[in-house]
Amino acid sequence: MTGGPAGSEPRQAGPAPVPEPRPDPVEEYRDAVRGREVSLVDLLDRLLGTGVVVSGSLTLGIAGVDLVRVDLRALLSSVNDGVPSPWRGGGLL
Amino acid sequence: MNAELRYAYAVAPPGLPPLPEGLRGVAGTVPRALEHAGLTAVVGTVPADDFAEQPLRAHLEDLDWLAETARAHQAVVDALTEVTTPLPLRLATVHHDDDSVRRSLEADREELAGTLDRLAGRVEWGVKVYAETDRAQRRAAPAASPSAAGAAPEGGARSPADAAPGSGRAYLRRRMRAVSDRESALDEAENTGRTLHAALAAYAEDVRLHPPQDPRLSGASGQNLLNAAYLVPREGAGRFVERAEQLGAHDPVVRVEVTGPWAPYSFVAPASGRGRHAGGAAAEASS
Numbered sequence: 234m235t236g237g238p239a240g241s242e243p244r245q246a247g248p249a250p251v252p253e254p255r256p257d258p259v260e261e262y263r264d265a266v267r268g269r270e271v272s273l274v275d276l277l278d279r280l281l282g283t284g285v286v287v288s289g290s291l292t293l294g295i296a297g298v299d300l301v302r303v304d305l306r307a308l309l310s311s312v313n314d315g316v317p318s319p320w321r322g323g324g325l326l
Numbered sequence: 327m328n329a330e331l332r333y334a335y336a337v338a339p340p341g342l343p344p345l346p347e348g349l350r351g352v353a354g355t356v357p358r359a360l361e362h363a364g365l366t367a368v369v370g371t372v373p374a375d376d377f378a379e380q381p382l383r384a385h386l387e388d389l390d391w392l393a394e395t396a397r398a399h400q401a402v403v404d405a406l407t408e409v410t411t412p413l414p415l416r417l418a419t420v421h422h423d424d425d426s427v428r429r430s431l432e433a434d435r436e437e438l439a440g441t442l443d444r445l446a447g448r449v450e451w452g453v454k455v456y457a458e459t460d461r462a463q464r465r466a467a468p469a470a471s472p473s474a475a476g477a478a479p480e481g482g483a484r485s486p487a488d489a490a491p492g493s494g495r496a497y498l499r500r501r502m503r504a505v506s507d508r509e510s511a512l513d514e515a516e517n518t519g520r521t522l523h524a525a526l527a528a529y530a531e532d533v534r535l536h537p538p539q540d541p542r543l544s545g546a547s548g549q550n551l552l553n554a555a556y557l558v559p560r561e562g563a564g565r566f567v568e569r570a571e572q573l574g575a576h577d578p579v580v581r582v583e584v585t586g587p588w589a590p591y592s593f594v595a596p597a598s599g600r601g602r603h604a605g606g607a608a609a610e611a612s613s
Contacts, residue, residue, distance in 0.1 A: 286419070
């Protein structure tokens, strides 16, 4: 098996591996990357700022919530409008 | 009034495999599949005491509650991502009952089915690039600091041209050097960031840029230059992560953070270049 990610399960050394079904690459990397808990900011960035808003739900959606007490509105990148160029020179690339 | 409401996590294609036993969602409840109109909604039954509009509004102001709910929501979406490509719903999507979930599926059926088709078999990777300018400064200017380990002992051999550390001129010189070190470190980090983004974008089917994260919130060191999401076929996942890690590894002023695989959160909105809708719920209603 080539280049398994660090931290994946130890594989048995020994006789030539029987061609077994390849593990799902996403699964294989999930553990490597998700070794630590996803940070709350990353989580909220996605959960509050993206995701489908279906019609007919009871809630107004997070946009209707002040989020003042936890001081999130100003800080969370995803609920703020506009994405400036990440580079000082402007332009994406 | 119902004492129970339905919390909806995600919409998935029909024929969802059974969810792992022991999986718990928000409020510690068991998520289940609700098939309708050629779609599957994954829902849980939650107490109205917490999830009706008023209490929910109050709860969302409580960071601990918000964090716990977000993690529980994500646990379900993660479990779904292992077996399918779910469309995650916005956090705290609540309906009265199963019927009102079904009505939502029906109302948005075309759009939901279209988005599921578009995203099937893909996952999202988050990549953040930080400029570690402090690190660069420490590397470049240890001698500039009088308190550095190499400082001359007891006012010993100090070059007269290098005025006393406390003097205004020496201070100014140190400041200017620090600023220019920082500037060139930023330049370097940006160059690496651009190269990395270009290379990763070539692997990805689609890209969304999120605004950089505020360090006051993330607690991360360094300046967040790039905060991007890449849509990648599941088969390409391994190569993508390897590439991202390689590309950042050679440059000491850059730190690269990869998160994922996420359900394709950032790509549920088709609008190019913008991963979100401006106005919340009303904006989404299909004509």
